[in-house]
Amino acid sequence: MSALLDIAALTIRFGGLVAVNRVDIKIEKGELVGLIGPNGAGKTTCFNMLTGVYEPTSGTICLEGKNINGLAPHQICSKGVARTFQNIRLFKSMTVLENLLVSLHRERGYSLAEALFGLGRFGKREQEMRTKAMEILRMLGLDHRAHLPASSLPYGEQRKVEIARALATSPKLLLLDEPAAGMNPSETAQLAKDIQKIRKDFDITVLLIEHDMSLVMKICERIYVLDYGQLIAQGKPEEIKRDPRVIEAYLGGGLGGEQHA
């Protein structure tokens, strides 16, 4: 059986700048994989190509053996890839529940005419969608916030709503873009538990971009490291921690470790 996600020689150029250069990533079903690297290494650019926001210059992205290159973002979403955003992008003036209902739009299962006249499957399906959204919120401990405007929630909870909203699209692969950004250590610890719980409860595969090494090293089974658009290392967390190229990329090299912070 082919891997859930198979990225081969993925490259994107913006003019003369090669932002991501011949990156290969392979993720099996059920894995929790980290993607790390210094600022500007091309991590989010990879996510944007994976979700169809950017079209790669060359290379292939295969989901369950099928090429998803060049599909529009909403089509990729319907193939089972969902994401969160580094800078929170909630539907601010809509309620938390409505945010999730937008993700459930694809499976509404009623026609426009039924909606306009309030007949047929409309009422039942709307109720089912609400129940499903509430269930996801409950699993993430957000159900008491369901009817508040998304923008009124504290920062950490807004990040969780982002994850909940992505989960509502019923993804096979969940891409988390710096979910711990701006969180304090105790919130981060809680997030680590949440991510592991989500993976188990929803039976999904997770690819995680994160700067918080404590989180990445704790929960990821495998890690890919990007620097200047190149894949410089991959492996288990312990291997990554010791990898000289990774240390160099993060701490700067060439001075034989004598550099002062």
Added chain:
Amino acid sequence: MNYLDYLIPLLQLLCMNVILAASLNVINGYCGLFSIGHAGFFAIGAYAAAAGSKLLMPEFAAAQPALALIACVMIGAAAAGLAGLVVGIPCLRLTGDYLAIATVGFGEIIRIVLLNTEAVGASRGFPGIVLLTGKWFPLWVLLFTVGSLYFIHRLMRSSTGRAILSIREDEIAARSMGINVRFYKTFAFVVGAFFAGLSGGFFAHHSQFIHPSNFNFMISVMVLLMIVVGGMGSQMGAVLGAIIVTLLPEALRFSETLSSIRMLIFGLIMILVVLWQPQGLMGFYRKLFATRKAEHA
């Protein structure tokens, strides 16, 4: 003097403006597209309905005025909806100011095309549209106004409505959550155009004579003013805005000076609203309500 002769046409006009404002609110308020070419769709609806009742089915109109009226306004609405589709597909690639400019251009193109089309009277206008259903006409207008508001309301309470709102809130996120943004932008645009055309169909029968100058840029601005005053993205706001903008010139009638500078007054209102209450009347109401609630808590 019979007050009803003054009041009923005024209320008819008010109903048409309510439909116009509610329809622009779908595009600008709910979907977050900035369109100011609404007079164009209004004109297409009016001319198509007029052509329908006068050229296409004069005998039928004489025999079955009520059915003919419904058929004609639906022709107007469908024609405007189709125009919305044709304009929307290329123009909705644009965003923000660029879209606004394109829609202004569209509105003007329609007016100038009508001004030069002999079949609909060109610059002489389109005369002799029969007031179908006679004294029952106001009831039909009211019925269709309530119907339009109801259907827009239902639409916005459905999943499709949430998809439209999500585009206004954050286009990139909407796309990533599986919303076909281009489709729903076009859809919102077509819905807005459709109801503007419906309003136009009634306008043609209401005035019985239409001229391209009835559909100039000022009409688009007036409709925009309605939803700005009322509060973008609120159906109640659109209705309130339509009422204020329609009735204000009537209230100014007692003074010739004031009514001759009513455009200045409209402009001033727009500036003041945008400066102090950008969320419009409904935003003001919500704020008031929220403070009250906070005081009680």
